[in-house]
Amino acid sequence: MSSRFSAMGCEVCLEGASAAVFEAVRDLFARRDRMFSRFHRDSELCRVNRSAGRPTPVSREFAATVRVALRVAGATDGLVVPTLGEALEAAGYDRDFGDLGGDRGPVRAVEPPPSWRAIRLHGRVLRLPEGCQLDLNGVVKAMTVDAAVVMLDGPGWVSAGGDLATRGGIDLDLPGGGAVHLATGGIATSGQTARRWRRGGGWQHHLIDPATARPARSRWELVTAVGVTCVDADAAAKAAFLADGVGPGWLDRQGIPGRFVSLSGAVEQNRSWQAQMGSAAACT
């Protein structure tokens, strides 16, 4: 029996959670939502963004999240970076997703963000480069799903938006058709048609190309990737989407299974996906 609630601008579903675990997971999502929201001026993220350019003490949880975000940026060759807060606001994502409403004028032009390599984190002291605005939403959501699935009493799963992590395995339908058994770890799907809004007469979405500071142009409608954790899966899916045509090969070089649905609806699976599905079928 699954239970669900809303947090971080999406629906969170749990399977295999007792009432006590459900409450604990809901509290965890709510606490992290308050801490990392770009839209609540009293959140720790907003406080840190206001102090860009000078060293700022941060909480242990915030420092750990920034550390993961920097690891993801390095592992994705700088494709998935935490420095896109300003670019997201300029594209129109300046309030909770549910409150975005209709077209509210043109997209504001912004310069590409400062390099993520200029972020300095020593223990719990963080220094952002001048003009840098953090957005940690993607990493925070995936980290919270990973943390929540550990809190389950036994086999089950937790999903939030496009991120899902399991204990004990799960058969699940995939966006864009198809189904798969996730034996262990996390699975994430990132795309340009779910979390999007109208601005400047056109559709904008949340997957920003760090090179242009604009919503990325990609041949993929959505990309699904499988990681040992939800953070890994989410980072891989976003990076493969942003890598456009070389996304399947890029995931193969990391050994990560990826499934790509193009804007025309065609489905492509990279070699790692085919290998895992094929080898498993051969064993049964």
Added chain:
Amino acid sequence: MPRSIRDSGSSAPAGRVFAAHRRARLAKGGLVAIGLVVFGSGIAATRATVAGHSRRALRPLTPPALFVRIVRQDALRAGVIMPTQAPPSASTAQS
């Protein structure tokens, strides 16, 4: 009483004077050339070896490529999937 060379009047001493002048010019030229070479070598060696005098572009210390590759592989690790074993009981969305 010794006679000056100019007073000698003969052609043989004049030839020796000319040869001596030529050797002196060559020696001075050689000494200047050696001095320049030593000075230039010293400057080059100083710039190449003394901290703070390098004019070459600084190159950051980089870890070996194999190390970078292993760390990167470790940073994003693949999960395990297989064909469905039962009708799916859940579905994922996209974000």
